[in-house]
Amino acid sequence: xxxxxxxxxxxxxxxxxxxxxxxxxxxxxKVWHVVVGNSPACNSTSALIAAFTTRDAATIPxxxxxxxxxxxxxxxxxxxxxx
Ligand SMILES: [Zn+2]
Numbered sequence: 523x524x525x526x527x528x529x530x531x532x533x534x535x536x537x538x539x540x541x542x543x544x545x546x547x548x549x550x551x552k553v554w555h556v557v558v559g560n561s562p563a564c565n566s567t568s569a570l571i572a573a574f575t576t577r578d579a580a581t582i583p584x585x586x587x588x589x590x591x592x593x594x595x596x597x598x599x600x601x602x603x604x605x
Contacts, residue, residue, distance in 0.1 A: 532579075535556055537552055537554045552586075553586055553587060554577070554586050554587055581601055
């Protein structure tokens, strides 16, 4: 039996850039969202996806990851343990 893995898809993560808001939310820690297509997987801020900078999701520290439904189950394992 042959397993075809298909193309290796890197899960990308994006963080909302709030710097252009007149009143940016500076009270909460900025979390990274898993980006699916052009939207965060949790779909909380899909209108703002243009302001996202994306990174390889496996490099995002666990404490900075969005824990909402949708994002939560899509996070890959960390590439390296960063403590
Ligand atoms: Zn999210």
